[in-house]
Amino acid sequence: MTLIVRTGERGVATLTLDSPANRNALSAALVGELRESLARCASDDTVRAVVLTHTGTTFCAGADLKAPPDPEVFVGLMREIVALPKP
Structure with missing residues (x-):
C-alpha cells in the first residue's frame, strides 16, 4: 500500500499523505x-x-x-523537511 502519492507539474512536486483511515498519522511506514x-x-x-x-x-x-x-527517524524527517533545498 502506498502511503505517499507523488505527482508533479511544471516543476512543482506534490506529495500527498494518503492514509485517511488513521487521519494521516505518522506511522513508521508513512515516515519512511x-x-x-x-x-x-x-x-x-x-x-x-x-x-x-x-x-x-x-x-x-x-x-x-x-x-x-523510531524517534530518531521521526526527528530526522523533521530536519529533512526544514533542510530541503527547495521551497
Whole structure:
C-alpha cells in the first residue's frame, strides 16, 4: 500500500499523505515513504518546489501511536523537511 502519492507539474512536486483511515498519522511506514519521496525531490533537478498535502479531512494527526516511527527517524524527517533545498 502506498502511503505517499507523488505527482508533479511544471516543476512543482506534490506529495500527498494518503492514509485517511488513521487521519494521516505518522506511522513508521508513512515516515519512511515520506523521507524517500523528499530525498527524490531534493535530488531531482526538474523539481523546483515541493507541496505537502493530504487526503481525507485531517492533514496529519501527529505520530501514529499504534505503529510509531523510531524517534530518531521521526526527528530526522523533521530536519529533512526544514533542510530541503527547495521551497
